[in-house]
Amino acid sequence: MNTQPHIDAHQHYWDPARGDYGWLTPELKPLYRVFGPADLAPLREATNIKRTVVVQAAPTVEETRYLLDLARCDDSIAGVVGWVPLDSIDAVSIIEEFAHEPKFKAVRPMLQDLPDDTWIEHAPREEAIERLIDLDLAFDALIFARHVPSIVKFAGRYPKLRIVIDHGAKPPIRDGIEKGWQPWADGIAQLAALPQRLLCKLSGLATESKENWIDETLEPYVAHLLEHFGPQRLMWGSDWPVLNLNGNYRDWHATAQKLTAYLEKADQDAIFGGNARQFYRL
Template structure:
């Protein structure tokens, strides 16, 4: 079964998407399961993991309500104030919903790049581990040293790197390859084999004119992620509807398929479904 390991639903009228402004015309509207259904059908994606897009408990409740009504949502990654004394109790409440699979603190948007090293309460992270929940790391290369220290501190926590740590593809290989490439290698070498990475978000990090040649421009980055994490620790995600800023669901899916077509079928199946199912306990 093909699974999209990273997509979003939202309603701007809810008012808690600080980053989503009317100027972002391709994104500034309601996106719901009816919008994604024809794209899933075209690509034969049967189920998805919906990921939070606002740092609020209310948005997590909103997505869980959608998930209860939508069979195609296999799991949901929400938001919890991990630095709050209430975090363990909030996690305990959310986990009663069987589709609640993990948390994401939106590290890329926090003013302190080292937040993950010191701010989350130990009891909150230990609660995630005890309940076998996942941790999505939304980061840039500059966050990698802090994330490494965090992962080393909690070796039993299942962590997945969103969007391949967002390489600055638009800058070109000469300017954008480092320090991203070395950071990815360092993450992949951590001893825990439950640290995964998402093959997602790369289209958005490239320039619009680059996306006229998806495969050529994305190939070095996909190749590096494959070399470092291997096909058993990568999972494909659309990052829809954010992908609409610079591409399309179907084009990115087709490109990812071509860029991994040299792999054995079992490895392709792992990237496009089996790894997400295993990692998120779907």
């Protein structure tokens, strides 16, 4: 059994009463409450996860400050992926403000929610992206397959920027292999082949599946990600508590371990902690 503590490279904390989670409505009953470090602690303990990377869930500077406040008070939070208005004249000053926080590690615009699928190609201010690079901060890309062409152009423009693709680019697993495999599969191959060696998160797959998924449901998608990114460029994340809509923490962790169990131990350790540690400078 692997006794090395794992890192969860993608999870969320939130408080709906803060009022800036536009997508988080009372209809999402399993999610519509406060989720904080105390809620995750027993799940981390049960799965041998020592630390986590907490990721923004609202497109506001205020929410990022909220997450950084949590991080100062909880050792289990190793890093914060925040939100910055990258198209604003204030972007550089906000990045510099956040960069004073040791646990601030990356930014994530919520590309999947923007009405313009090509936003990342033209909207971010060049000086903001260059400042991320100068400060050795990373970039989380929250995308679907339809965003791949724009991410390819963006990555080509900023070859020194460290980029990770969230949730395996969210394959439509619920549609089945016949309907949902393409263009996702080709998009993954295209992203993995970029010369700057993007990373990808082994996360979010349960959320994109039908109810009552099993290991075999997710296996082709995990295998495809492994084939193209390889174990040295994948990092496991829970996407908790969003995961609670279609699964639970222990089951997804166990499935990910089972579907990667054939790998060498060093490769397993990389997926479940080492790659996140290196990529996010934890």
